[in-house]
Amino acid sequence: MTTRIQKVLLTGRTHTTGSRREGAHGGDERVDIQLSSPGNAGSEITLSAVLMHPTAEQLFAGAWSACYTGALGLVAKAKKVVLPPDLAVDIEVDLGMTGDAFFIQARFDVRMPGIAAEIAEAIAHEAHGVCPYSKAVHGNIDVAMNVTTS
Template sequence: MSKITKVLTTGKTRTTGTDVFAGNHEGKLDIHLTAPGNPAVREHRFEAIEAHPTAEQLFAGAWSACYSSAVGIVAKQMNVALPASTAVEIEVDLGQGGSAYFIQARLNLIVPGIDPEVATAIAHGADAICPYSKATKGNIDVVLNVVTA
């Protein structure tokens, strides 16, 4: 895989809620939009046009929803009760390596109070069954982090 040497923009998401980790995605999609870059430029960028999500935000959001469900499935298989404060944060960078463009990602599973070894097993188990994780494996650089504190 080629490496990003300059990050141009990052799409970030945070998925929370016990229903999500139980695989219940009923209801509406709520996306909060921000523009990347300089705050002064952001104001001008959204002045004349309607705000819209970036491809990186959309990809991170879809991956986050899928990965969160996978976390719930793996935790249930392991008989582990996830805390109400469980969250998945995904960041997808668009960047350049030389003259080529690439994406890379960071997946952060936040499970306060769970034993770190158990949390790591859940994170890797979810990564193994999540279709988005499977699709990116070997195609982009992905870092999987677990936060238990």
């Protein structure tokens, strides 16, 4: 059961591109991570520009977006859809309160330029069923998704 946040205290933002080489970038540039794929020899994760004290919400958003973009690729491949090179996922994770209790919530903005809207929507939503981060929070936090194809 999810609870809606009444007051947002802070937001962690990330922008992840379809190219895992470009990586995940925090909205305030505290985190710049070059991503790797599990099981690929020599594809280590590089923390190229980590300033002091990125927020937990920003780190969670970055890890979630990296995992989710991988899930998008798996779902698209199964559907025989080639994802665009300018695919991008922006995730915002809010820390907030309702009454005296703390909660998190998330917003996804998935951009798949050139993909038919109904196909992009299907891939984006199905990827949540594949992504371990999405599965971990399913039913526990409020997650909103916006998918655009232009």
